[in-house]
Each structure stands twice: as C-alpha cells, then as structure tokens.
Amino acid sequence: MTNPTIAxxxxxxxxxxxNMYVYIDLVDDLAPNSRPKVVLRGSVSDIAGNELKPTTSEVNSGNNGKLLGTASDGIPPTISLLSVTERLLNNDGQTDFSFRSNENLTNTSGAVGFCTCVSLSGPFGNMSTKNISVELGDPTTGKFSFNEKENTTDGVYGVTIIAMDTAGNKSVIGHSWREHENVTDNAINSLGQLIYDQGTTSGSQVTFKLQKWPLADHDGDGSIDDSVTALHNGKTIYMKVVSAGAGVDEKITAVAYSDASFSSTYHLDAGTLLVNYYHSSDDYRIEVDKAAPGQPEYTPTTGSVIYDTTPSVSVVYTDDEFPGDSNTTVSIVKAELEGPDGTEQNVLNELTTTDNKSFYYRPTSELSVGRYVFKTMAEDKLGNRSSETYSIFEVREKQKHTISMASGWNLISFPGNPSDGRLGAIFTNPLVTVVGTYDPTVPGGWLVAVRQANGEFLGNLGSINSYYGYWVFQSNDEPISVDIPGVIGGVSQVPPAISLVQGWNLIPVISLGGGSSPEARDYLVGLDWVRLKGWDAQGKDWTDISPTDSSSKLLLNKGYWLFLNKAGTLVP
Structure with missing residues (x-):
C-alpha cells in the first residue's frame, strides 16, 4: 500500500x-502491484454474541493480529509510449521505441504472449507475428528497435507492446478497434454454405479489403488470425484470418464460421457484410518504403494528337505502393519539354500542383506545330528516385469546322460564333456569290451581300454570327471551313438566347460543343410554333417538321424557317 491508513x-x-459484509475504504489508492493483508486487531461479534478476535499468539506475531487474508496482484500494468524516433524507413533504416510502466516489469525472454516483448505484424503474410526483444533500462521502462535489415518487405508494420509484471499480469497496447466497416461491395466469397460449426476449419472463405492496416495482435498471443469478426445481415459471423495484406495485396482472406443458431444452408452470397477488426494504432505503425515512384500517367498520352497550341500538359504520380501507404506524395526533380527541333526546355519551375501528386504545365506562348516529348523524374519523401519517364505527343494546327455545301442555294447555320465573322474570311471560295439572312426586326427583313468583281462582298449584310440561318449561293460543292471557338479547342462560349418574332424566323442550329443533332421538340422547347421548314440542297427539296412529329432531328450546320404563333426566345 502507498498508505495503509483506513478512512x-x-x-x-x-x-x-x-450486516454480513464489511467494506474498508483506504485514504489512498493501492499501488498496482500491492498485495495487501487484512488483519483483525480488535474483535467482531455476531447477533448471538459470538466473538471473533485474535489469539495471544496472533497478537504477538508479525501481523499483530488475526490474519484474515492476503490479496493477490491481479491488476495488469498500465503502459504508455514515450517516444518513437522514425516512422518512415528506407534502406538500412531503424526506428527506436521507448515505453514506461506504472509498475515493475519482468520476463524479457520467452515466446510472445508470455514475455515482456513486442509482437510484430506486417506485410510478410503470416498469421503468426514476429517477436522483437525488449530491453529494460530499469524495472519500469523499456525500449526496442525495429530495423529494415530484418524486415525488408516494403509495407506497413505494426508493433504491439506486451508487458508482464512480476505477478504475471499482462498488458497489451498498440491496437485500435474498428467497428462495422462495410465491405459488401468489395467482398468476394466462394458462395459456399456457412456450416454451423463452432470450429474454425469449416465454412466459406471470404476475401475483402480493409481500410486500416495492418491487423494487430490485440491479445498478445502471437497471432492475428483472431483479429476479425463480422456481421452478415445483422448476424454475428466468426472469422479466422488465413492471409492478410502480403506485399501489395490490399485484401485479407478469412474462413467464416458460426454457432449452432445458423441453418446448415446459410449462404454468404447476398446481403450486407460488416466487419469489426483490430488494427495497429497510428503511433505504433512503421512504414518501410524502398520503392521509387512508379510509372505516372501523362496527359496528353503518348501518341496523342492535339489541336491546341497552348495545351495543359500534366503528369500524375500516385506512389501508392502497398496497403496503408501514407507516403504517397512526390517532388518533381526533372521536367523538360523537348520541341520539334530537338531543343529541350527546362520547365521544372513552371509546374503547378495542389497535392504533390498531380503536376501541370501550360506554356506561356503558343507552341509551334510538331512533335513534343514531355519528360519527368520524381522523388518520394525518402529520396527514392524514379527513372525518367515521358509522353510523346503531336501539336497540329487547330482544325476548322467544316460545313458541307452543294452547287446552288444552301440554307446553312453556324453552331457557334466564328472567330472572324467577316464574310471574306468565311466565304473564301470565290464561287460563293450571294449570302443573305432574314431579320424581321429590320425594314424589309432581308440582309444580303453580293460578291463584286474585285472579290469583295457588298450589301447590307456585314458579318456572320451564330444567331441566324443563312442562304448561300455558290457554283460548286466546295465545303466551308471556319474557325469556331468552343467547337474545337475546348473554349466555351456564353450560351445564346435568341429573340424571335411572331411569324417567320430564319433560325440556326447551335451547339457550343459541336455535338449531335437535337430533336426539334427539345430544341424549340418553350416556343409556340406551328411549322419548321428545312432545305435539302442536294435534293433541291423542302422538308417539313411539325410539333406533333414524334421524332424529327434538326441537322447541325443547317438553317431552318420557323413560324411562331407568338414571339418568344430560343434557348438552344
């Protein structure tokens, strides 16, 4: 006792x-290794007057009274972690742990479960743990070391500290309990019957992923095969783990079994599977990582052809190499862009990142057309450096949007506003002689331009945009090629809203993304329309669409006459 005074x-x-029970409260708590004696120095009488008191020899003994009993030490020691030097190790790395007990420890030799020692679990795949010896600096403090030379497999290791006091009481620290983790979506089982067998050799093998690694020897018995239990559709399932996270495998496999409350035809192939398990606590985890960052993902990928002269070029390093890997970020140590002439430009300082996994480069000036090689090398936190990797891609001139034409009159539209709306810039074919549109808001309605002998257009139509349909007359079948931002190149335009009048309107078919032809009913939603008329330039014929038609698509690049019962707004 720290203080044997009775309160x-x-x-x-x-x-x-x-009155048959006597409770003694002490002034202070007992020490954890105390074995107190209870001695009667006075007397105790029952209701009949029978008296119990020490004999003369008992009074004169070392106890100074009648010894009623001596308590045993059944309280395990309380252990606390003092320090850890490193948690991330490379080649030849070592980390040192120290811990303290609130009472004297003993027995630093022997098998796990019967010694003051460390039970090590990790990526070596065995259900039996490894034993690491503990050195006691004094009876209440201990230390041990973990080194890469004896644990060469890359992965996460967990140390469980087992402490034995002089009375044989055992404490185990270094593990945490995770409850009801849903593994239904990633569980794979043999779909066999779950035999109602209380042993651990019968039943269905189930394989699933866990979010926390590694499993921990929670009871200090030298094995992790009893670290997992489960609930299947609310019923308790017992599990014996037979493999767990060896190497880069993120899965465990366990034999599932039950008690006699299950039927002999119970299956695991449907329902919800929740698992409960013991895993190593964060403070007791060590990572061995000797692997360099692996092959990254590049954008553009090798072999790509892009039509953007200021492209965003990216590289993504995951560096997630084993279950529980927390060292997943990298630093780029080399980034070069080799141009078509073979010149290599150092772009390392121009890379941007928000997570040290995905890195981006965008040139500040336009790239010339040709072949490019984007090369990088990366290094993880421990200095493991990757080999040089690269992506080869080709930059070409931005493709123009093409509109098919026929000899004669064509009724066309542009799916987005041309980058240069001048008639001469769009209708470069000298055999295009007349371009016109209909705007009911201007006097006369028609806006027309006619090509003059000098090749210039003259008339009251000054430019082209995507808000109208256009009549174009030409004397051959040469298509129109025009640069439309937003159709090619990834630059979006502000979505249009076109005001329409009651009566006839000459409308376009707009698609900022250059997508497929829309249904008429979807395209004209919200408008009170009567008829839509399209012109087939090849067949020299009209096509009619009404609101009652079940399926009628509007063709991209075409213009249409639309008759409205009342004014409205077209929002493509």
Whole structure:
C-alpha cells in the first residue's frame, strides 16, 4: 500500500445477509502491484454474541493480529509510449521505441504472449507475428528497435507492446478497434454454405479489403488470425484470418464460421457484410518504403494528337505502393519539354500542383506545330528516385469546322460564333456569290451581300454570327471551313438566347460543343410554333417538321424557317 491508513469501515448487507459484509475504504489508492493483508486487531461479534478476535499468539506475531487474508496482484500494468524516433524507413533504416510502466516489469525472454516483448505484424503474410526483444533500462521502462535489415518487405508494420509484471499480469497496447466497416461491395466469397460449426476449419472463405492496416495482435498471443469478426445481415459471423495484406495485396482472406443458431444452408452470397477488426494504432505503425515512384500517367498520352497550341500538359504520380501507404506524395526533380527541333526546355519551375501528386504545365506562348516529348523524374519523401519517364505527343494546327455545301442555294447555320465573322474570311471560295439572312426586326427583313468583281462582298449584310440561318449561293460543292471557338479547342462560349418574332424566323442550329443533332421538340422547347421548314440542297427539296412529329432531328450546320404563333426566345 502507498498508505495503509483506513478512512472508513462499513458494514452492509440486506435480508438474510444483513450486516454480513464489511467494506474498508483506504485514504489512498493501492499501488498496482500491492498485495495487501487484512488483519483483525480488535474483535467482531455476531447477533448471538459470538466473538471473533485474535489469539495471544496472533497478537504477538508479525501481523499483530488475526490474519484474515492476503490479496493477490491481479491488476495488469498500465503502459504508455514515450517516444518513437522514425516512422518512415528506407534502406538500412531503424526506428527506436521507448515505453514506461506504472509498475515493475519482468520476463524479457520467452515466446510472445508470455514475455515482456513486442509482437510484430506486417506485410510478410503470416498469421503468426514476429517477436522483437525488449530491453529494460530499469524495472519500469523499456525500449526496442525495429530495423529494415530484418524486415525488408516494403509495407506497413505494426508493433504491439506486451508487458508482464512480476505477478504475471499482462498488458497489451498498440491496437485500435474498428467497428462495422462495410465491405459488401468489395467482398468476394466462394458462395459456399456457412456450416454451423463452432470450429474454425469449416465454412466459406471470404476475401475483402480493409481500410486500416495492418491487423494487430490485440491479445498478445502471437497471432492475428483472431483479429476479425463480422456481421452478415445483422448476424454475428466468426472469422479466422488465413492471409492478410502480403506485399501489395490490399485484401485479407478469412474462413467464416458460426454457432449452432445458423441453418446448415446459410449462404454468404447476398446481403450486407460488416466487419469489426483490430488494427495497429497510428503511433505504433512503421512504414518501410524502398520503392521509387512508379510509372505516372501523362496527359496528353503518348501518341496523342492535339489541336491546341497552348495545351495543359500534366503528369500524375500516385506512389501508392502497398496497403496503408501514407507516403504517397512526390517532388518533381526533372521536367523538360523537348520541341520539334530537338531543343529541350527546362520547365521544372513552371509546374503547378495542389497535392504533390498531380503536376501541370501550360506554356506561356503558343507552341509551334510538331512533335513534343514531355519528360519527368520524381522523388518520394525518402529520396527514392524514379527513372525518367515521358509522353510523346503531336501539336497540329487547330482544325476548322467544316460545313458541307452543294452547287446552288444552301440554307446553312453556324453552331457557334466564328472567330472572324467577316464574310471574306468565311466565304473564301470565290464561287460563293450571294449570302443573305432574314431579320424581321429590320425594314424589309432581308440582309444580303453580293460578291463584286474585285472579290469583295457588298450589301447590307456585314458579318456572320451564330444567331441566324443563312442562304448561300455558290457554283460548286466546295465545303466551308471556319474557325469556331468552343467547337474545337475546348473554349466555351456564353450560351445564346435568341429573340424571335411572331411569324417567320430564319433560325440556326447551335451547339457550343459541336455535338449531335437535337430533336426539334427539345430544341424549340418553350416556343409556340406551328411549322419548321428545312432545305435539302442536294435534293433541291423542302422538308417539313411539325410539333406533333414524334421524332424529327434538326441537322447541325443547317438553317431552318420557323413560324411562331407568338414571339418568344430560343434557348438552344
């Protein structure tokens, strides 16, 4: 005892047991390794007057009274972690742990479960753990080391500290309990029957991923095969783990079994599977990582052809190499862009990142057309450096949007606003002689331009945009090629809203993304329309669409006459 002084003595009990129990409260708590004696120095009498008191020899003994009993030490020691030097190790790395107990420890040799030692779990795949010896600096403090030379497999290791006091009581620290983790979506089982066998050799093998690694020897018995239990559709399932996270495998496999409350035809192939398990606590985890960052993902990928002279070029390093890997970020140590002439430009300082996994480069000036090689090398936190990797891509001139034409009159539209709306810039074919549109808001309605002998257009139509349909007359079948931002190149335009009048309107078919032809009913939603008329330039014929038609697509690049019962707004 730290202080054997008695504070109070209480006699308690009810009914037939009235006043049969004596409770002694001490001034201070007992030390965890105390074995107190209870000695009667006065006397105790029952209701009949029978008296119990020490004999003369007992009074004169070393106890100075009648010894009623000696308590045993059944309290395990309380262990606390003091320090860890490293948690991330490379080649030849070592980390040192120290811990303290609130009472004397002993027995630093022997098998796991019967010693003050460390039970090590990790990526070596065995259900039996490894034993790491502990050195006691004094009876209440211990230390041990983990080194890469003896644990060469890359992965996450977990140390469980087992402490034995002089009375044989055992404490185990270094594990955490995770409850009801849903593994239904990633569980794979043999779809066999779950035999109601209380042993651990019968039943269906189930394989699933866990979010926390590694499994921990929670009871200090030298094995992790008893670290997992489960609930299947609310029923308790017992599991014996037979493999767990060896190497880069993120899965465990366990034999599932039950008690006799299950039917002999119970299956695991449907329902919800929740698992409960013991895993190593964060403070007791060590990572061995000797692997360099692997092959990254590049955009553009090798072999790509892009039509953007200021492209965003990216590289993504995952560096997630084993279950529980927390060292997943990298630093780029080399980034070069080799141009078509073979010149290599150092772009390392021009890379941007927000997570040290995905890195981006965008040139500040336009790239010339040709072949490019984007090369990088990366290094992880421990200095493991990757080999040089690269992506080869080709930059070409931006493709123009093409509109098919026929000899004669064509009724066309542009799916987005041309980058240069001048008639001469769009209608470069000298055999295009007349371009016109209909705007009911201007006097006369028609806006027309006619090509003059000098090749210039003259008339009251000054430019082209995507808000109208256009009549174009030409004397051959040469298509129109025009640069439309937003159709090619990834630059979006502000979505249009076109005001329409009651009566006839000459409308376009707009698609900022250059997508497929829309249904008429979807395209004209919200408008009170009567008829839509399209012109087939090849067949020299009209096509009619009405609101009652079940399926009628509007063709991209075409213009249409639309008759409205009342004014409205077209929002393509």
């Amino acid at each position: 109070t003595v209480k006699v308690a009990g009810e009914g037939a047991s009235k």
